[in-house]
Amino acid sequence: MSGFVRFITRRVISIIPMVLLIVLINFFIIHLAPGNPAQIISGLEQPSQEVIKALEHRYGLDKPLVVQLGIYFKNALKGDLGYSYIYSEPVITLIKERIGATLLLTLTSAVLAFISGTLLAAWSSRYKKGILDSILSILSYVLYAMPSFWLALILILIFSSNLRWFPTAGMFNVRLSLHGFSRFGDILYHLFLPVLTLTLIQIPVYFRVTRSSIFQVSRDEYILTMTAAGLERKKIFNKYVLKNAILPSVTIFGLTLGYAITGSALVEIVFAWPGMGRLMLDAVFKRDYNLLLGIYFVLAVCICIAILLTDVFYAILDPRIRYK
Amino acid sequence: MVLFVWSGVVLSAPRTGGTFVIAYEGNPISFNPDWKTDDMGAGIYPNIFSKLITLDVNYNVIPDLAESWDVSKDGKVYTFHLRKGVKWHDGIPFTSADVKWTFDKIISAKGSAYNNLEKVKEITCPDDYTVVMKLKEPYAPFLGFLAWYGTYVMPKHLYAGTDWGTNPHNQNPVGTGPFKFVEWVKGDHVTLKRNDNYWAGKPYLDKVVYKIIPDSNTAMQAFLNGEADYDENRPGLPLIPVLQKTPGVRVIITPSPSRYYISFNLRKGRKTSVLLVRQAIELAIDRNEIVKKVLKNFGKAATGFYTPAIPWACAPDVKLPAMNVEKANELLDKAGYKKDAKGIRFTLDLLYFQESDWADMAAVVKENLAKVGIKVNLGEYEIATWIDKVVKAHNFDFALLDGFQGPDPDNLRLRVGTHGTLQFMGYSNSEVDEALDKGSQIADIQKRKPYYYKVERLLARDLPILPLAEVVYVHIFKNYVHGLPIEEPGKVGTGNYYLVWLSK
Numbered sequence: 001m002s003g004f005v006r007f008i009t010r011r012v013i014s015i016i017p018m019v020l021l022i023v024l025i026n027f028f029i030i031h032l033a034p035g036n037p038a039q040i041i042s043g044l045e046q047p048s049q050e051v052i053k054a055l056e057h058r059y060g061l062d063k064p065l066v067v068q069l070g071i072y073f074k075n076a077l078k079g080d081l082g083y084s085y086i087y088s089e090p091v092i093t094l095i096k097e098r099i100g101a102t103l104l105l106t107l108t109s110a111v112l113a114f115i116s117g118t119l120l121a122a123w124s125s126r127y128k129k130g131i132l133d134s135i136l137s138i139l140s141y142v143l144y145a146m147p148s149f150w151l152a153l154i155l156i157l158i159f160s161s162n163l164r165w166f167p168t169a170g171m172f173n174v175r176l177s178l179h180g181f182s183r184f185g186d187i188l189y190h191l192f193l194p195v196l197t198l199t200l201i202q203i204p205v206y207f208r209v210t211r212s213s214i215f216q217v218s219r220d221e222y223i224l225t226m227t228a229a230g231l232e233r234k235k236i237f238n239k240y241v242l243k244n245a246i247l248p249s250v251t252i253f254g255l256t257l258g259y260a261i262t263g264s265a266l267v268e269i270v271f272a273w274p275g276m277g278r279l280m281l282d283a284v285f286k287r288d289y290n291l292l293l294g295i296y297f298v299l300a301v302c303i304c305i306a307i308l309l310t311d312v313f314y315a316i317l318d319p320r321i322r323y324k
Numbered sequence: 325m326v327l328f329v330w331s332g333v334v335l336s337a338p339r340t341g342g343t344f345v346i347a348y349e350g351n352p353i354s355f356n357p358d359w360k361t362d363d364m365g366a367g368i369y370p371n372i373f374s375k376l377i378t379l380d381v382n383y384n385v386i387p388d389l390a391e392s393w394d395v396s397k398d399g400k401v402y403t404f405h406l407r408k409g410v411k412w413h414d415g416i417p418f419t420s421a422d423v424k425w426t427f428d429k430i431i432s433a434k435g436s437a438y439n440n441l442e443k444v445k446e447i448t449c450p451d452d453y454t455v456v457m458k459l460k461e462p463y464a465p466f467l468g469f470l471a472w473y474g475t476y477v478m479p480k481h482l483y484a485g486t487d488w489g490t491n492p493h494n495q496n497p498v499g500t501g502p503f504k505f506v507e508w509v510k511g512d513h514v515t516l517k518r519n520d521n522y523w524a525g526k527p528y529l530d531k532v533v534y535k536i537i538p539d540s541n542t543a544m545q546a547f548l549n550g551e552a553d554y555d556e557n558r559p560g561l562p563l564i565p566v567l568q569k570t571p572g573v574r575v576i577i578t579p580s581p582s583r584y585y586i587s588f589n590l591r592k593g594r595k596t597s598v599l600l601v602r603q604a605i606e607l608a609i610d611r612n613e614i615v616k617k618v619l620k621n622f623g624k625a626a627t628g629f630y631t632p633a634i635p636w637a638c639a640p641d642v643k644l645p646a647m648n649v650e651k652a653n654e655l656l657d658k659a660g661y662k663k664d665a666k667g668i669r670f671t672l673d674l675l676y677f678q679e680s681d682w683a684d685m686a687a688v689v690k691e692n693l694a695k696v697g698i699k700v701n702l703g704e705y706e707i708a709t710w711i712d713k714v715v716k717a718h719n720f721d722f723a724l725l726d727g728f729q730g731p732d733p734d735n736l737r738l739r740v741g742t743h744g745t746l747q748f749m750g751y752s753n754s755e756v757d758e759a760l761d762k763g764s765q766i767a768d769i770q771k772r773k774p775y776y777y778k779v780e781r782l783l784a785r786d787l788p789i790l791p792l793a794e795v796v797y798v799h800i801f802k803n804y805v806h807g808l809p810i811e812e813p814g815k816v817g818t819g820n821y822y823l824v825w826l827s828k
Contacts, residue, residue: 035708043361043436048745054434055360058489086353086360088489097510153541161545168546174513174533175343272537272546274511282351287708 004315011311015304022300023076023293027069030289037061037085037287059085059290072293081294086286091294094279099261099298101171102268102275104191106260109198114253116199117206122242124207125214137211140204152197152270159193166193169272194271198264202256206249213245247317254310258303262295338807340528342826347543347552348534351511355497356488357476358426361436366473367556368534370819371516373476373499374523376404376423376455377467378817381810383581383634383730385471388817389418389500389523390455399462399767406453410523412479413504420449425480427457433488437474439745462765464772465732471817472731502527502822512536528807528825547800548573553826554808555800561620561681567800574803576810581633581730582795583626584614584685587714587723590788591750595670596721600659602787605722607645607652608696609689614793618684622798626791629780630733633794636769637733639777642784644791652696661697669697675714676724678706685724685792715748726795733776734764740779740788751788804828 038055042048056062060071075082081091124133143151160168167173171190178186217223218241226236256263265277276295283291352365357373370378378388390404410418424447431441443463448456459466469475477500482493497505500523503516514534518527535552537543543557548570558564568575586605588596595601611625630638661669674689676682683704690700703720705713713719727746729735737760738744742752756779763775783789799810807823809816816823 033708034712036712039711040708041360043363048434048439051434051436051438083490088354088359088494094510101511156542156545160549164549168549168551169347169537169542170535170546170551171512172509174345174515174535270539270542272512272535272539272542274509274536278511278538285706285708 007315008308008312011308015301015308018304019297019300023073023297024069026293026296026300027072028065030292031065031068033287035287037289040286041086055085059083072290076297081297082290084283084288084291084294086283086288086291091291094291095276095294095298098274098276098279101273102261102264102277104187105194105198105268105273105275106264107257108191109195109202109264110253110256110260112195112199113202114206114249114256117203118210118246118249120203121207121210121214122237125211125218126237136207140207143200144204144208146201147266148197148201148264149266149270151201152194152267155193155197156270166190171274194264194267194273197267197271205252209248209252210245213248214241217241217245243317247314250313250317251310254306254313255303257309258306259299260306261302262299338528338823338825339827340526340825341530342528342828343531343533344529344554344805344821344824344826345533345535345552346554346556347537347547348514349536349540349543349557350538351536352508352514354494355505355508356478356491356494357497358430358435358437358474358478359433359489361474367819368514368516369476370501370817371503371532371821372497372501372505373478374501375471375475375477375817376406377471378820379468379471379731380813380816381578381818382813383468384814385467385731386814386817388471389423389477393467395767399464399765400459402457402459402466404455404457406455407523408453410500411521412481412500413498413519414479414482416479416481418477418500419452420455421452422477422480423447423455424449425484426476426478429478429483429488430474435474437469437472440469440472440474462767464764464767465734468731468734502820503529503532506531522822524822527822529821532821532824547802553802553805558798558800561622561798564620564622564798564800572803574801574805576799577622578797578799578810579624579633580728580795580797581631582726582728583631584724584726584792584795585626586689586790586792587725587749588788588790589718589721589723589749591718594721595661595672597750598659599787600655601661602790604652604655604659604696605693605698606787606790607648607655608698609692609790609792610647611644611792612647613692614685614688617688618681619793619796623796624794626793629783629789629791630736630776631729631794634730634733636773637776639780642777642780644784649695656696656698663697667697668699671699671701672721673701673703673719674722674724675703675705675710675720677710678704682724689724715746718748718750724792733772733779734760736760736776736779737764740783747788749788751786753782753786756782802828 038052038061041055042051060068084091084094087094120136124136127133156168159166167190171187173186223236223241261276262280264275265281268275268277280295283295348367350364352368353360353362357365357369375388376390377385380386389406389410391407393402393404395402406420412418427447430437431444443459443461444457445460446458450456479498482498483491502519502522504519506515506517508514513536516532518530520526537546537557540557540559543555544559544563546552547555564575567573588602590597615621615623615625627644628638628642632638656669663669674686676686686702690702693700714723738746740747740751740756741760742757759775759778763772766772801808804827806825806827809818809820812823
């Protein structure tokens with residue numbers, strides 16, 4: 001097992017310089033963008049030079065870029081991601097407030113899409129070139145091509161406006177002050193349509209990848225050998241085909257998890273879901289450098305961890321990998 | 325008791341109770357109402373905080389925490405008489421010390437209204453209920469600016485001696501307004517509850533909830549599906565007629581002192597620095613087409629050089645000329661710009677914002693100018709980049725923008741005065757500056773008029789800007805909502821829901 005441990009240790013260590021490099025690149029890219037946060041805070045109608053200067057001084061924006069970078073790194077190493085220029089709250093607090101809502105949305109839909117996409121592929125591959133397989137294939141193309149915000153609006157029109165089955169926007173019924181279990185139920189009720197949107201959008205990827213992977217693996221010679229040897233087809237499929245065919249889907253699932261904290265911005269906007277994606281877009285438009293850097297930092301860490309977990313999972317599924 | 329019958333609905337006396345839900349565009353940035361300019365906080369502050377004086381829906385100054393005020397004969401001393409018995413939401417009495425602390429702080433910490441308070445020399449409190457503000461020089465627009473934004477009175481007992489930027493009450497505000505703060509679920513909603521001790525009387529509503537819905541299409545659906553009673557995040561103009569025809573929905577359209585206009589780059593080397601070119605553009609653009617195609621008739625074509633929403637300062641004899649393509653072509657020929665084989669004289673860069681109706685407006689301008697041989701390159705930018713390119717780098721030929729022209733015509737100074745912060749055209753006319761200075765030093769409106777008329781005449785002559793259309797505000801709410809500020813001019817300030825009640 002020492003090969004496996006060494007494999008993981010190497011992977012974990014490689015994350016650190018990676019994240020630092022990402023933060024460094026982000027820092028300069030963000031500052032290169034035109035626009036000035038102090039100017040935006042003081043407004044377009046009455047931008048006073050004195051007010052802008054006072055804000056620039058307060059946030060250290062009047063210092064040379066390299067000095068700003070040094071300060072940022074020094075604080076970041078102490079775990080302090082700084083203050084948001086716009087909201088004047090610690091970046092970490094702002095991220096903490098929003099990350100739960102986003103993860104609830106993205107993790108739920110990622111898991112649902114992974115499971116249903118893979119199962120649908122396994123199911124439809126048994127009826128290769130049949131009517132069901134064709135219908136699912138066409139449907140998956142349609143869903144794959146569909147913009148998430150558009151699907152979100154259509155689902156609102158059908159399920160909220162016409163059928164009145166689900167709420168239109170937000171995370172809570174604000175007319176009631178619910179507590180405890182009923183509050184949790186209310187959140188799940190509001191979660192349904194956003195999760196449905198994200199799941200439907202993501203299913204095609206898992207479906208198509210797993211489906212073609214199953215076809216490919218089914219044609220492998222060892223499967224042919226097993227079939228010839230008289231092993232039960234169902235057993236071959238479940239134990240040998242699916243396990244191998246699932247690998248590419250695991251990669252996609254891992255990457256999806258990496259983007260889980262910001263990847264659903266458009267759906268969050270349409271459903272007024274109070275998540276990180278919206279926080280990030282706001283920060284972009286308002287040039288809230290610290291907040292943006294903080295979000296990207298968390299994003300970078302998440303992606304690195306997701307890739308690491310994918311590798312580990314891969315290594316478990318396919319022992320050949322860890323000894324390479 | 326039946327009080328009046330209106331649009332088929334029989335109304336009785338105002339009912340107490342209920343939760344009023346507003347579909348609201350964005351998250352406020354904090355509940356420090358005076359520090360940073362925050363359009364999203366601005367809609368919520370009036371229900372938590374009060375000002376000394378405020379503006380009603382028609383932009384008239386009305387009393388708020390100050391019951392009355394006097395202005396000295398020389399126009400330099402403003403004395404405010406405060407209401408007695410007003411309490412902060414935490415029960416501490418409100419006094420003149422709070423007012424003095426607030427304004428001293430706005431000035432020393434450079435709050436958002438800093439520019440508007442530039443003329444203040446000293447603030448004193450002869451007693452607990454009197455505030456005296458001494459100005460460096462007479463300044464007629466002072467009351468309007470004091471009533472406008474960034475001037476909410478803040479609780480000294482909670483803020484004195486702290487950093488007002490990071491004070492915990494920025495997240496948990498204490499004011500003197502009609503509603504008390506309950507909770508702010510970031511990005512989802514802000515909840516307020518009735519302040520039973522509000523100085524003007526007990527508000528009708530139990531709760532006011534600002535439900536944050538950033539997408540205007542979703543906001544409209546949530547409103548129609550009964551999740552909100554008032555749609556403040558209005559959908560695109562083409563959808564307004566749909567709402568007007570929806571049973572149970574009321575749509576009220578009011579004029580606003582905001583207008584769309586073009587700013588020309590007057591710097592040397594730019595084609596737009598030639599007056600004949602600007603005059604040709606003035607004649608070539610069809611303002612009625614903009615109103616019809618872009619604003620879907622929600623708005624009016626501009627006719628003069630100041631907003632008709634503040635009529636006293638509008639010069640009756642300064643009018644924009646009617647569209648005349650032939651004459652525009654003549655002027656351009658006269659300026660020496662001949663059409664080439666493709667019928668193009670020259671190319672100009674038009675810069676505008678990425679948001680809302682700007683792209684449509686730019687398209688109309690482009691089409692109009694094509695008829696006189698001016699090719700327009702469209703440059704669409706999000707606001708931060710637009711500011712960089714236009715306001716700072718002056719890298720444009722002409723730009724589209726809009727803006728609030730009130731509460732006083734002195735605001736023209738920002739847009740066309742030599743040192744105006746929104747004067748990025750490179751325009752400097754000492755006659756304009758002088759007229760603006762003189763107009764701001766006289767209290768009597770009748771005597772101020774001629775100065776603003778003069779400014780408008782000069783603008784019509786020099787054309788640093790070209791007004792296009794007047795903005796209207798569209799208010800969309802359910803027919804069971806009554807007493808909104810638009811229906812109570814003179815009684816409450818804009819955004820204050822103290823008189824709102826629900827007949828449902």
